[in-house]
Amino acid sequence: MAAETAPRATGRIERARQIEARKLARRSFLRVSAFAGLTLFTGSLLASFLGFFNLRRPTGFGGTVTVTADRIPRPGADPVRIPEGKFWLVNLNGPEGDVLQVGGTGGLLALYWKCPHLGCTVPWNPAFNGAQVNFPGIIGWFRCPCHGSTYSKAGVRVYGPAPRSMDTMRLTVNADGSVNVNTGQITSGSSENPLREVPYA
Template identity: 35%
Template sequence: MNPLARTLTGMAGGWAASRVIGLAAHLQHSGPGAGSTSKAKKLQSRRSFTRNAALGASLIITAELAVGTVWLLWPNKTGAFGGEITIGETSVPEVQGTPFRYPEGQFYIVHTDDGVQALWWKCVHLGCTVPWVAGQTQFICPCHGSVYEYNGSRISGPASRAMDAMPVTVNDDGSLTVNTDPSAVIMRDEYTPAAAVPYPA
């Protein structure tokens, strides 16, 4: 359920709860013994009931709103860098197709005959963001000129190894789940076919 729906559900729940409390109190005060009290006592009792019901309803709605607001504002790591990100099948490039760039996860999806990889766009030299240069079909770091192949292998420049990769899982529906936790990143000197995850044709 999305945060807005949760907030609205919470508000509806608070309203319903206040109605239940109000109804219960009303039934209690309209019982058989109520007729024996004086008019003044009845009036006072009704006022007290109304005040308590209104107070109870206000407290419940306020609590629900507070919970809904916290849910709404709480950072959601799903789909953001540091967590797991799922990429739909339609975003997976064809074999040797233009890398799919996913800024929120800081990776590129590349697809070779060996399978798919999620390449962290952070240059292994000093950490600059490495763009894909379509005209040269290479990743070329703008900072000091490190050059990487489509599969992440280092070609030249001060970088000491291949681009780092993020663990990828191929799901049954053809989507990919990428683990963008930096502590899970795979460092390798060079690309090897075993580094790619086979992807169904």
């Protein structure tokens, strides 16, 4: 009788140990999982914080875009669309595009293609006749397709609901004839846009 009771007692003790071992394993797993989750969450917050304040040099829009000499329009030619920087590169011939008689002398302008009215992309329309906006004889204008705001070749607003002229971006000429346009440095447009031209030989 005692011999039968001993194996039963041993079996119960063994089962109790196994149950306790499973509980401990489950608790350990939950503890490790919670700690790992907290560590990942904290790590992602830290990475986001450091990424936001990281002083890396962005390329494309928001950074400096280099336009090679072969992409720069000749003086008086139609503006060239630079999609990676979201701007139009204009090479004015003397006071061309200065319909408000501000006094530009010619050179390069980088015009942000976003309309100051509601943010539509403003295309260059080489066939648009200025007679429709009280500037007869001038063919070729920037004209917003959304609400009809019209701008001279220098980005000066002459017609429509836009509150100001097209914005300009900082432009510098390199020794090899290429230009750097800082798309992160945007100046609000005004009637003095032609005075911001950068001479280009």
